[in-house]
Amino acid sequence: MPKLHELFWSFFKIGTFTIGGGYAMIPLMEREIVDRRQWMDRESFMDIMAVSQAMPGIFAVNMATNVGYRMRGHRGVVVSIIGNIAMPIFIILGFATCFRFLKDNPAFEAIFKGIRPAVVALIAAPVFNMAKTAKISWRNCWIPLAAMLLIYLLGLSPVWIILSAIIGGVLYSKYLEKKEVQA
Amino acid sequence: MIFLRLFLTFLKIGVFSFGGGLATIALIQHDVVEQQGWLTSQEFTDIVATSQITPGPVGINTATYTGYTAIVNAGYSEWMGILGAFIASFSVILIPVILMLIVSKFLLKHKDNKIIATTMSVLRLAVVGLIAAAALLLITPETFGNASPQLWISIGIFAVVFIASLRFKASPILMILLSGVAGFIVYGVIL
Numbered sequence: 001m002p003k004l005h006e007l008f009w010s011f012f013k014i015g016t017f018t019i020g021g022g023y024a025m026i027p028l029m030e031r032e033i034v035d036r037r038q039w040m041d042r043e044s045f046m047d048i049m050a051v052s053q054a055m056p057g058i059f060a061v062n063m064a065t066n067v068g069y070r071m072r073g074h075r076g077v078v079v080s081i082i083g084n085i086a087m088p089i090f091i092i093l094g095f096a097t098c099f100r101f102l103k104d105n106p107a108f109e110a111i112f113k114g115i116r117p118a119v120v121a122l123i124a125a126p127v128f129n130m131a132k133t134a135k136i137s138w139r140n141c142w143i144p145l146a147a148m149l150l151i152y153l154l155g156l157s158p159v160w161i162i163l164s165a166i167i168g169g170v171l172y173s174k175y176l177e178k179k180e181v182q183a
Numbered sequence: 184m185i186f187l188r189l190f191l192t193f194l195k196i197g198v199f200s201f202g203g204g205l206a207t208i209a210l211i212q213h214d215v216v217e218q219q220g221w222l223t224s225q226e227f228t229d230i231v232a233t234s235q236i237t238p239g240p241v242g243i244n245t246a247t248y249t250g251y252t253a254i255v256n257a258g259y260s261e262w263m264g265i266l267g268a269f270i271a272s273f274s275v276i277l278i279p280v281i282l283m284l285i286v287s288k289f290l291l292k293h294k295d296n297k298i299i300a301t302t303m304s305v306l307r308l309a310v311v312g313l314i315a316a317a318a319l320l321l322i323t324p325e326t327f328g329n330a331s332p333q334l335w336i337s338i339g340i341f342a343v344v345f346i347a348s349l350r351f352k353a354s355p356i357l358m359i360l361l362s363g364v365a366g367f368i369v370y371g372v373i374l
Contacts (some may be wrong), residue, residue, distance in 0.1 A: 055286060057200055058275065062279060110366050114364070114369065117338070123318040148312035
């Protein structure tokens with residue numbers, strides 16, 4: 001059984017040395033948890049990953065919660081989460097306070113004038129790959145299109161979209177089940 | 184009371200964050216920029232940029248920075264801003280962590296559950312629309328400029344980054360750094 005400080009340092013490393021978000025952490029997590037520390041086998045790791053992706057929240061934090069709990073119960077959860085997000089929060093706060101002083105600096109403003117349209121592109125571009133992963137087709141493309149238009153044009157809260165997708169998904173799977181029984 | 188509203192807003196954002204960091208960004212954008220008006224779309228884009236080039240989960244980074252800025256924009260001190268950052272980061276993970284604990288106690292084998300698999304496939308499609316809407320909502324005069332030449336330069340940067348990341352899977356960090364350099368040269372040196 002791993003010690004609490006081992007859990008902390010493993011997640012500290014994972015949180016501190018990956019730029020690019022939760023999914024970018026997967027290879028480092030796998031290496032650290034499965035290969036180096038050998039806390040679990042690859043299959044359990046994959047299972048935990050599937051659950052963490054299916055549940056709401058921040059993927060990396062969900063992973064830390066699950067691994068921490070399996071290793072050391074509730075204390076393990078607290079230690080793993082803090083390890084995972086302590087450094088990122090500290091770094092972001094560092095940037096936030098520095099940027100406040102630089103706000104009116106012309107060079108700073110010039111740099112961000114260039115970055116802003118790039119950020120919008122970096123949010124827009126993954127949409128197409130995500131659509132492919134979500135198995136978009138002529139039959140189901142109305143779902144993302146309706147979601148997009150309802151939010152963009154009518155200002156509907158994304159919360160309603162998520163809720164209806166969950167309810168619709170459950171009803172649809174019930175319907176599929178029924179059809180299977182009849183066939 | 185802005186601190187309580189910040190807490191409740193991020194509590195809600197956490198519960199509905201399905202499908203990764205960009206989905207969380209879309210939810211934050213809607214609540215914080217469109218609904219509450221705590222941040223301008225320009226401030227929010229700057230926050231997302233910073234969140235993508237610093238270590239850590241993008242959803243947490245964005246929540247932390249947004250919490251800080253919302254409080255400071257409301258007229259409080261830097262220290263109160265840091266408190267806001269902690270409130271946002273804590274509340275965004277609170278309910279998901281509790282749910283995760285419940286699930287890891289009772290439902291460890293849910294991978295095979297057909298209902299969850301089908302629901303996830305519908306949810307994934309909806310999240311695509313959610314993120315597309317967030318991108319569209321962030322195309323504003325504040326982020327792209329409202330007149331030539333900034334508008335045209337912005338459209339150019341958008342197109343290059345869009346194609347580079349979609350077609351050539353260019354690293355987002357590199358794209359942000361390069362467009363920052365481009366911005367510095369174009370707006371700081373040439374214009």
